[in-house]
Amino acid sequence: MDGSIIGGLAVVFLAAVITNNILLTRFLGMCSFIAISRSMRNAWYMGLAVVFVTVCTALINYAIYFGVLVEGAPLLQTDLTYLTFIIFIATIAAFVQLVEMVIERFSSRLYNALGIYLPLITVNCAILGVNLFMIEPDMDISLIQSTIYALGSGLGFLLAICLMAGLRSKLEAADVPAPLRGLGITMIITGLMAMAFMGFTGMVQQ
Amino acid sequence: MSVYIEAIVVLGILGGVLSALLALAGRRLANYGPCSVKINEREPIIVEGGGKLLETLYDQSIFIPSACGGQGTCGYCKVEVVSGGGTVFPTEIPFLNESELQRGVRLACQVKIKQDIQIHVEESLLKIKEFRARVSRVRKLTHDTRELEIKLSEPATMEFTPGQYVQVLVPGKGERIFRAYSISSPPANDNTIELVVRLIPGGVGSTYLHRVEVGDEITLTGPYGDFELDEDKKTELICVGGGCGIAPMHSIIRHLQITQPKKPCTLFLGAATADDIMYQEEFSELKKKMSHFEIHYALSDPGASPEWEGERGHIHELVEKLVKDKPGRQAFLCGPPVMIEAVSRVLQSKSFTKDRIFYDEF
Structure with a gap:
């Protein structure tokens, strides 16, 4: 893998996190x-659960989207992208x-740490959001890029929620x-944090 | 046309695959088969695995106190799990202290039965029964508080001690929701009990109990609570109640009037305004009949009730002022957590030992 590809991935990653x-x-x-x-x-474990689920669902949905739904996909030629929402x-x-x-069955320790947050994630819009942004036409990203993007977005969530937990304590x-x-x-704090994060805009050239 | 067919086929296949996966996982992973539950020294019972311990115990007519409907937020449903309970959940940690954690105490609403399990329940909890009852009288005490008289029908009598409480089942779908209310009537009438219910905006229990009318059927479990009145006629009793915390005091004082009218007893009652004071006349009547009974009120809302000539301030300040330092007495407190904390701190500085201070928080 040459430098430019790694550099490109780093840009995707940083953009997603920050x-x-x-x-x-x-x-x-x-x-x-x-x-x-x-x-x-709790914030830490919730964040970790989000990272895990975001990355895994991004992979699955990437495969479904580019394998079946998109026009001219290998499995089905027709354009079924209007089904994206419901399928995702x-x-x-x-x-x-x-x-x-x-995890409830096989690891009670892991279930203790992450399991109780999973039901909250089922309907978490951040995860659906990552999945939907990933397939936007102007993103035009590969499987590796979308994995990195999902990982970065998950870590971004983890970062934000941990920052918030620190501030709230x-x-x-x-x-x-x-x-x-x-x-x-x-x-109010969330708003101030968002403004602070706006300060990063321009740091990463997309 | 083919577009529609393809869409339906794709959705169908995907839905089918996902459902099949989940169904398979449900059968393979979430099925724990029959599990045995051993309670104290009783014969083990066999139940279908996967259920929550609290619900299973309820089905076995063991009524563990629980006020939040199995949400893990009240911390009342503590049982000792001897084996088979798995590791403690983070949701339980805030409610368990060091020694409870070491003894294997868990919240029954959080423990799922996934294997053979052995638990230990306090003997006193095994005596708790479920009662069917009917509202027999409703009386307004203050603008937001009503007194309910409830006639027990099945079983027809309840054996309880003054200061204990019952849990009223709030009807509804889903998990059973209970709310705890102190009994305000003396144990001498064991066929009816009285409850004092203050309407809390948005509260499920108080809204329900403010809606019921005479003749309505109610389900409740009880009695709960560990307060035991010192039967020695000379032991002085200090009762401190805040707001609705007057209810158990009403039971205790009326019980004393019947059984030991000469027992030294001082009652402190805190309320926000003069209009919030309940049972004022009843207590003055009782005072006439009981030679060693004293009663003190304090209003916490400084601006309210300008005609009030009695004490003002928080109730613990009045306790601080009036209770003398003397060992060997008993205290019973009922009210919000901050009041309990403040009053027990004051009492401990006046030679009350921790095991002589009983309390009910709400």
Whole structure:
């Protein structure tokens, strides 16, 4: 693999983690982001679960999309891209269910750490978002690139949720005005973090 | 035309494959087969694996206290799992202290039965029964609080001690939801119990109990709670209740009036405003009949009820001011967690040992 390809992948990765952070620039996956960011430990495991599921579903959906749905695909010539949404949702939900059953059966330790977050991920829009952005025509990415993109997006989610958990643990001791306590101040902080992340725009040339 | 057919075929195949995968996984992975559950020294029972321990115990007529409907947020449903419970979930950790973790205490609503399991349940919990009952009287106590008199029908009587509580089943679909309410009537009438219910906006239990009318059927389990009144006639009793925490005190004082009217007893009641004070007349009546009974009120809302001439401030400040330092007494507290914490701190500074302070939080 020559340098330019690796360089290209690095750009995709960094863009996904920082400049196009799925949470802070697209505001996807907000519900779990707000709900799980109360403690660092939970945020960390939730983030890891998102990374895992995003990468796996991106691979599966990439195969389905470019193997079946897109016009002129090897398995079916017709353009079925209008089915993308429903099929992606179905595969993500089924995959998460399957993973939950497998780890509940085989590793109670892993289930303890990640399992309880999996039901939350089933309907996580960040994951569907990554899957849908990946197949946008102007992205035009290969399987490796889309894997890297999914990995970066998952890690971006992990980064954002852990940052939030850290800030919220500081907030416990802060004197927040009563009407803003809880959700209010969390939304404001999310906005400020998003603005801070906007500062990275232009750092990675796409 | 062929586009539609292809779309249907693709969706059908994909849906079929996913469903088949999930069905197969469900049969192979989520099927734990029959598992045996051994409770204390009883004969093991065989149940279908995969269910939650709390629900299984309920089906076996063992009513573990639980107030959140199996969500893992109340932390009441503690049982000791001797073997077969798997590792502790992060959802349980906040509710378990070091010694409980070492003893294998778990939250029954979080433990799934996946293998043969052996548990230990406190004997007192095994005595708890499920009651069918009917609302026999409804009385308004304050603007947001009502008193319900409930006549037990099956079983027809409940043996309880003053200070104990029951759990009322909130009807609905899905997992069973219970809410805990202290009994405010004395054990002398064992066929009816009284509950004091304050309407909490959005609260499932209080909304339900504020909607029921005379004649409506209610299901409840009980009695729960570990408060045991010191039967020694000379042991002084200090009762501290905040808001609705007056309910168990009402039971205790009326019980004392019947059984030991000369027992020294001091009751502290905290309320936000004068309008929130319940049972004021009843307690003044009781005071006339009981020579060693004293009662003190404090209003916590500083601006409210300008005509009020009694004490103001938080109830623990009044306890601090009026309770003397003397060993050998018993205390029972009922109210919100902050009140319990503040009052028990004050009482401990006045020679109350921890095992003599009983409390019910809500």
